[in-house]
Every structure is written in structure tokens, then in C-alpha cells.
Amino acid sequence: MAELFNSPDRIRHGGGRPSKEEAARRELRLIEEATRLFMERGFDATTIDAVAEAAGISKPTVYSRYKDKNALFEAVLRDRIEAWLAPLAAVADKSSDDADLRGVLHDLSKRILSQSQAPGANSLRRVLAAQALQFPDLARLAHEHGWMGGVRAIAGLLRRFAERGEAEIKDPDIAAELFMSLILGSSSRGALHGITQSAEALESRRSAAVELFAAGVKARRHGD
Numbered sequence: 001m002a003e004l005f006n007s008p009d010r011i012r013h014g015g016g017r018p019s020k021e022e023a024a025r026r027e028l029r030l031i032e033e034a035t036r037l038f039m040e041r042g043f044d045a046t047t048i049d050a051v052a053e054a055a056g057i058s059k060p061t062v063y064s065r066y067k068d069k070n071a072l073f074e075a076v077l078r079d080r081i082e083a084w085l086a087p088l089a090a091v092a093d094k095s096s097d098d099a100d101l102r103g104v105l106h107d108l109s110k111r112i113l114s115q116s117q118a119p120g121a122n123s124l125r126r127v128l129a130a131q132a133l134q135f136p137d138l139a140r141l142a143h144e145h146g147w148m149g150g151v152r153a154i155a156g157l158l159r160r161f162a163e164r165g166e167a168e169i170k171d172p173d174i175a176a177e178l179f180m181s182l183i184l185g186s187s188s189r190g191a192l193h194g195i196t197q198s199a200e201a202l203e204s205r206r207s208a209a210v211e212l213f214a215a216g217v218k219a220r221r222h223g224d
Helices: 002-006 020-041 048-055 059-065 069-094 101-116 121-131 136-163 172-192 199-217
Strands: none
Touching: 020 048, 020 059, 020 069, 020 121, 048 059, 048 069, 069 101, 069 121, 069 136, 101 136, 101 172, 101 199, 121 136, 136 172, 172 199
């Protein structure tokens, strides 16, 4: 793949414009390198020139896709949000009628925690936090499509269990947000300041959070 981007102004499909496949590969490479640089250097120290050089494409090509660095960072955020939401949606969608709520919540929480601890995830959150006041639209994007996107996926799952009589949940949206907060909680807040926890501590907290939540929403039978 690297060879494809070594000389983008010379490599063309049939001597003309790049094919759709080549354009898609170039875009993927651009987002990958932009993500890496934003994570390593932060927003202010990352330049369009540096991203173009790292991706092996020309600066005009970058500007033909993104009007400025802010737009490029937004594309990076959207890419990371989609990557974060995909496994959550997969768990929510595949839960069968005979699935156990407690088991599904354990599976879901493991994926949430794994994504939050993925390499570079905390670095990108710190970059976003540092730029939130200067670029409030980016902060809203992260909240509305990232955090609230996860909440909506989990709420849909909880709603199905409630409709089947396997959980007592008055407001699935609120319950889903509380679940997310329980799973991420202090580990996410601490990570913003470079405070990390051991894998064992994270797993212990995750498991306890699921058990607490599952016990709280478990449907009560008559006589219980």
C-alpha cells in the first residue's frame, strides 16, 4: 500500500484520474496518518504539510478534500467514532430472543472498555478536550455522535429486554447512559490526566459494574 502513496501526482489509473479504489486507499491512508499525528503531536503542532508528507500525497490533494485542519480533525473524529460504535451496535443487533441480559451486558461492557483503552484513544480524547473551547462544534460532534450514539445503541438493547419482561426499566435512555458511566467512570476521567489503571483493576471494576446494573434492572417476580 505504501507504494501507492509514494508519488500520488504521478500514479494515476490509466494516466488520468485515480480509480475509485485508489482514491479510497488514499483517503484511508490520509485519515490513518492524520490520526497518528494528532495523537502524537496534538492539534496545534500537527500541520497539513506534515499530514500530507506522512501520507505521501500532495498538499493540494489534502485541501481538495478538507478545507482546513479543523475539517481534517473532524474527519478523524468521525472515523474513530464509527470504529467505536461498530462493536456496540453489533452486540445490540445480534442479541437473540433467548439471550441472557446479564451475559449480553458483560459482552457489551468488555467491548466498551476495550475500545476506550485502545492505543491512542486517550491521546485523542485529550486533544479533543484541549480544543473543546476553541472548536465547540467538534466537542458536540464527539458527544452527540460518539457518547450519545453509544447510549442509543444500548438503550435499544435494554428496551427489547424490558419489552420481553426480563428487565424493569422505566427510561431505557437514562439507564443506558448510567450503564456507560458505570463502565467507563473513573478510568476514563483519569486517563485524560495520564492516570492509568492495571488491566486487573479495570476488569474487576467492569465486572462489578455489570453485576450492580444487572441486579438493579432485573425483573422482579411476584413473591420475590
